[in-house]
Amino acid sequence: MAETAKPYLTGHYTPVPDEITAHGLTVHGAIPPELNGRYFRNGHNPKPGVIPTHWFKGSGMIHGLRLQDGRAEWYRNRWVRTPALDGVPYIGDDGVPDLRVSDAATHVIEHAGRILALQEANLPYELTPDLRTVGAYDFGGKLTSAMTAHPKTDPVTGELHFFGYSPFPPYLTHYVADATGEVVRAQTVDGAGPSLMHDFGLTAHHVIWLDLPVVFDPTEHSGIPYGWSDTHTPRIGVMPRSGPPVVTWYEVEPGALLHVANAYEDERGRIVLSGPRYDRSAWGQTWKWWTGAPGYAPTPIVGATAHRWILDPATAAAREEAVDDLVAEFPTINEDRTGLPHRFGYSVAFPGAGLTEHALVKYDHATGRREVVPMGRDRMPGEAVFVPAAGGTREDDGYLLTVVSDLVADASQLLVLDASAPGAGPLATVDLPRRVPSGIHGSWIADAPDAAHTPSATGTTTLEETS
Template identity: 70%
Template sequence: MSDTHAATGAGADIGTGADARTSTDTGADRHQPPYLTNHFAPVPDEVTAWDLTVRGAVPPELSGRYFRNGHNPGPGQKPTHWFRGAGMLHGVRLGGGRAEWYRNRWVRTLALEGAPLVRDDGTVDLTASVAGTHVIEHAGRILALQEANLPFEVSPELDTIGAYDFRGRLTTAMTAHPKEDPETGELHFFGYSSLPPYLTYYVADAQGELIRSRVVPGAGPTLMHDFGLTAHHTVWLDLPVVFDAEEHSGIPYRWSDTYRPRIGVMPRDGSAEPVWYEVEAGAMIHVTNAYEDAAGRIVVEGPRYDRSSWESSWKWWTGAPGHPPVPLVGSMRHRWVLDPVTGTAREERLDSLVTEFATINEALTGSAHRYTYTVAFPGAGLERYALVKYDALTGQRQIVDAGPGRMYGEPYFVPAAGGTAEDDGYLMTLVSDLARDASELLILSARDITRPPVAAVELPRRVPAGIHGSWIPDA
């Protein structure tokens, strides 16, 4: 694979910088888990700032809100797992070539006040969510998501409205990774559980009405964070990170060498049971995309973990002794090709960089895509965080180094007005800068991410490194 590179920050010189520190490097951090230090250190309060400074020029067609979710425990809180920290939303309002405001707000849920997910009588409180994984808009509602619970609706100004259950029709938790069909506007999602029924599939129409639900037969008690959606099928990941009541990190799932790893393919209309394909033992948190190729095979792409990389990453997520210096190790771009004729799966590693939070132009959700945008983590030849653009047609990749003490967040593709090519548009990403104790919202050209940013919006505070976000246009 050929590369084009760009250096940012303080120049092209590569060093470990502040990103590579572990949580034991300083006296202040010695007794804190890594997800409460450095780029991930929580902020103690909520602020609002107006008329933000912009370097460069915000494209006038960008009129809307960029929202990003992440875990931000309140002062004095010390969750046992990265994923258990209270959810906090960060938002930037763009319009008329200006950055009108920034604000951050906790999602005000029962969990924020310390309520447990499991009640004393053993039942699950689906409203006791940290709501800290993702934020989306569908049918006019903005939803903060966490996969173990109901979604929480918030206002365009990030005030919490409350738990949302699709007018009583959603009776399970909801994934943090629903997929919107770019043609129909339908929202496809699921809920999974450690107890039967393990998996339930839902569809909401473009107006937000829940129109279909079905238990997915054959699924097991696996940690199913994401799924795939093609033009005609859903893709279910039944992989070997499974429920284990003896796992006491607060997220009761653990790698199992005895669990048979499979990927299931089921018609989107629920007219047939899934066909399960046996695959090599591996875990995947996020599906980059899934689609049907010209031969009718199902192609699934995303970062894959083997057992060693999963367990090492889990140590960081729980703050266990011997954890690595960064939150992800060993997750590499991977492709599975599932052949309905032979009933077999072929798989291959696509690259050697450690990557996560991969995204595409969402107009290609469920269809073959050419470009993937992702965050690269220190390791496998990189000493600092970077942003990467992959070209599936040419095999080239563009790599942009974040700079010393800086970390990119998940890149989000926003189409340009009048654009025709797949990469005609912009990437939005939040950057954490430890040396300056500050953050910026960068707007990059998706066509060439090595070029200087189109615009850099200076935020009034450092935004802790988070998880997922969305661009919510006004129209």
């Protein structure tokens, strides 16, 4: 198989070769007037001629849209300019990792006025609101490890909880930054690792750690040195958010979990954690796509299905439940419910389990029902980012933002869907000036209430410098 046939460089994932800016985008329908801000989405986009050894090793590119007063003012895409973009190795001649050498390709968030591009083995990279790279950011020297790509903001306190993990001691460090961006807690968490900890859970009173059977494997040469272990005891840990970092571990059945949909404490004081689970076979098939190994599946996600874990401190036991049989990943919720009981969740559904095309799916955990929203032939939606509606009173009063890759039209659109009825069709469709490769995670960054507005030019596209 030719190296250029790596699946993560073809089809919906074919990289774009340059950076452009377009103003005055065409809108079909009506963008809700309260959507004033920026939608940014990150993903792997290696430079032309670069063939990474793993999907996750491709350089980060942010695709951004500016929405204002019902208009789509601009689209722009920019590589995150890190040393890795220019080929600098992560491990130096001295054998020591350089945390600044990041692909910065997994997620992009805003906290305390800073926009950060994230990848979990590295320091975050700060960006400007128009996607220029400022540089590596270490929270004023208080971040001394890598930073997860999946930090959690407490919707009540505004605190940002995050962590760094490593295949070498200390395996796990927990951080808390207050609402102003100041790191107020940094503590080593003993007894975990060296497992792949891509995500974690946050409840009103606890931090939830995942010590599952994908562990450090120095014989894995794809550039991501982790593999499935049949000997590692899979566990989920519960740690109080305040006080010493003492973890209570619950043994669970073997299964990998990359993304946590949510975690919360129920009325009985049990911890409920949910997300898409991979069994050993699903993980192996999925990993083949991510590395382009012989026999890889036709899609990047195989066999991941929605599950729920219930951890009961009264019995010291864990119970696992299958929620659905659709192959689905990239779970999202109304983030105002982070750490709190939630009713609704949203995911990207992949072909499998009777589904023949990509779709969005909405779960109603109160009724057990799901709503599948097909995208159409050769159309793939990205992660659905929830934005609350102004004056909304119900959990699903809001909008879902997703970028769709359309292979037939060789184009992409931003869809704005009613989160309460996503199958009713888009409220608005924004035509983008190019097909956007399918990516990973993104965020809606609302304008500050007093943000100044400067009208943009209309109907122009500009090729940008890429050096």
